[in-house]
Amino acid sequence: MFKKPLSNLKSFSPLRSSDRRRFQNEAYDTYPKLKEQSSQEGASQLMPDPLQSAKFSTHIETPGIVYVADKIPWWIKLDQSVPIPTVYTMWQHPDMLPILYTWGPVVNKLTKGADLMIPGLVAGPDGTLPVLAKGDLVAITIKGYQYPLAVGTMALPTSEIKPRSGMKGKAVHIIHVYQDYLWTMGDKSDPPDMRSISDDEYESETEDAKREPTESTKPTKPVKPVEPVEPTATKTEEPAQTLSTSEIDALLRKSLFQALQFKITPERAADLLPMAASMLYASYVLPSRPRDSGEVDIKKSSWKKVQKFLKTIEKEGVLKLKEQRGETMLASVNWSHPCFQGLRSYKTLESSSQATQTNSDSLGSRPASGTCPAATPQALGPIEIQDFYKPLGNSVVAFFDAAKQPKDAMYSPAQVRQLTLDYIKQNNLVNQRNQKMVTIDAILCDCILTPSEYNTIDALTRDQIVSRLLDKMAPFHSIAFPGKNPTVHKGNPxxxxxxxxxxxxxxxxxxxxxxxxxxxxxxxxxxxxxxxxxxxxxxxxxxxxxxxxxxxxxxxxxxxxxxxxxxxxxxxxxxxxxxxxxxxxxxxxxx
CATH class of the missing domain: 3.30.780.10 (SUI1-like domain)
Incomplete structure (x- = not known):
């Protein structure tokens, strides 16, 4: 909310004693823990003296009041809301609000104006989330760190949120965050005992979803310490566990060259490029791994990230990258590079899965839902959509009566054209001097002409008559899904x-x-x-x-x-x- 400077900030004025007491009691009622702490530490910690206030509007025109003491904003109120603490206040009282935890890079996104999404949430120290309802105030900080770095309101109850489960959507609407423009109104001090968090400590949604089952079993491992060393229990997992960093690097390079040469190909490159680095890795490199390669993860390689991996290949002159709107894109490929000479195709994980799918189809079995998104629609066929029109209005109904056609039926554009041509032929309306023009009789005049055109237009072409007639009729359309009977809907598709x-x-x-x-x-x-x-x-x-x-x-x-x-x-x-x-x-x- 404060990613841009405050607009319409009025001049500050000291609070009167009665207003100060009223505001202090309102804060006590909202945050009961503060009342107990203030009785021990003194109210000056909660409401520094002298406390000044000023009205303002945010860049999205939300009105509010900011309360400042010693050039530091301590509190804000937004459009008749309860007192909301700033990060400066929460650093003095870190337990005044329930806390949700996230990762360091997520906080960096919050400082740029983003809301906290459900995939960015991390369970608290007890493995659960605090019980909160929709609209409740909540503080946000980094996992393992005590002091809040942002404050916001819940977008939905925590009872409906399951961290690291693959759920999508917003979890918290951010109001104020460390390093935004409300923070810059103060002394711009950093949080207490703040340590830097590197990107390597953050795991993306997709990776967390994949790794969550193994992480969830960690607490149960000490119960049976003998099982992991049994040969029968670990035999199938040995290839994935014994891959070294150099072996993973070699497999990723091999899979990349396989994807470039035999999936993207020089012929298709013009249509596929530029391509996002994330798409190249997920949709082309990973499916191009050798069939017996086992589990290969970019995080276990020497590069750790897809961008670093591709930039290393770029330095070798194989491909060219570019930054587009904050995302790394594959711009072009040097197909004459020596790495492509003598390159032979091999059986990949993708080709193996396709072969398995073909065998199951030949036996009459249906693929499981979601295994091959493009296979199901291609096998069933396209959706068929057809336009229909129904006579509407007295003038159009009169035309269909004159053409001796049912006025309650629906007609395709081809049928409307044919019955119009039949009407023109039956009434000898073709202009003898210009066979392309059709004379407008009284029925057509009322049907397709506007009152201002009655005395100005005497003839039109056949296409013009059909087009005007269709515009006067009520549109319908039918949709026929593969394997189902068509259904009719009102209006144009x-x-x-x-x-x-x-x-x-x-x-x-x-x-x-x-x-x-x-x-x-x-x-x-x-x-x-x-x-x-x-x-x-x-x-x-x-x-x-x-x-x-x-x-x-x-x-x-x-x-x-x-x-x-x-x-x-x-x-x-x-x-x-x-x-x-x-x-x-x-x-x-x-x-």
Whole structure:
């Protein structure tokens, strides 16, 4: 909320004694622990003297009051809210609010204006979260650190949150965080005993989700200390455990070259590049590992991160990278590099899984849901959408009566065109001087012309007549899903909208909306996009839609237009109903 300077900050004025006591009692009622502490330490620790206040507005026009003493902001109130402590106050009283824990790099994102997401939460020292309701104030700090670094309100109850379980969405709406503009109004001091947290101490959502089962079993290992050394229990895990760092490095290099030469290929590179580094690693490098390679993790390599791995390959002249909106992208590949000469394809993990899938299909078995996102829609076929029109209004009904056609039926555009041509032929309306023009008779005049055109237009072409007639009719459309009977819906079919834009100044996101009209399941799309894009995927209801039939919007982190549009088309959605809007580049619009 304070990622930008305060606007409309009024002049500070000292609080009167009665206002000071009233504000102090309000703080005591909100934070009972403070009253007990102040009786021991004195009220001056809670409300330094002299305490001054000033009204302000945030950059999003939220009104509030800030309370300052000795040029340090101690409290704020936002739009009739309870007193909210700043980080300076919470450092003096670190236990005044319930605390949620997260990782160091997540706090860095909070300082840039982001809210705390559910994947960034870490269970407390007791392995649980404090009991909090939606809207409750909560402090946020780094795991293993005592002093709060941010304050916010719960976006949902903690009873509905399961840390490190793969849940998505916002956990806390951040109000104030260390190093924001409210903090800069003070002496800009750092938190007590603050130590630096490196990026290596943070584990991403995907990695945590994968490693969570093993982490959750750690407390049970001391119960049976003999089991891990039994040969029968560890025999199948030995290859993955005995891989050295140099062996993992060699496997990653081999998998990268395999992916570049035989998956991306020189012929497809123009269509696939530029490509995000995260997508290259998740969708191309990992599936290209040798079939018997075992578990290979970039974190166990000498590079630790995908970006460092690719930059090392870039120094060798194999490929070229570029930074685009804060994300590393693969820009081009040097296909003439010696590393590609004599390179032979081998059996990869992906080819093995495809062979297994083919065998199961040949035996008549159906693949499990989610095993191959693109296989199911391609096997069943595309979604068939057809437009229909129904006569609407007295003038259009009169035309269908004159054409001796049912006025309550629905017609395809081809049928409307044919009955119009038949009407023109039966009434000899073709202009004898210009065979391309059709004379407008009284029925057509009332049906397709506006009152201002009655005396100005005497003839139109056949296409113009059909187009105007369709505009006067009520639109319908039918959707036929693979293997199901078609269903008819009122109105024109709304396309799926894929929008790529920049949020919070520098982050690129890709939004997907309108997929419900094509029978696509939201949860299934989120799971497949998470795997396909190797990125965070969330969904939220669209404001203003019907509560009975709510519409949702899926948001994917990063520039993922190609992946998102290709997935929905693989699901059977016709390309003409996929509307792409790239707001991140000048001169680009809807396609």
């Amino acid at each position: 709304k396309p799926i909208e894929i929008t790529q834009e920049i949020r919070q100044g520098r982050k690129t996101v890709t939004k997907l909306a309108g997929f419900e009209g094509f029978g696509l399941d939201m949860d299934e799309l989120c799971k497949e996009l998470t795997k396909l894009c190797a990125s965070s995927v969330t969904h939220n209801p669209i404001h203003g839609t019907s509560p009975k039939n709510p519409m949702h919007e899926i948001m994917v982190q990063g520039p993922q237009i190609k992946n998102v549009s290709q997935l929905v088309m693989d699901k059977g959605v016709p390309k003409r109903f996929v509307c792409v809007n790239d707001k991140t580049a000048k001169g680009k619009g809807k396609k």
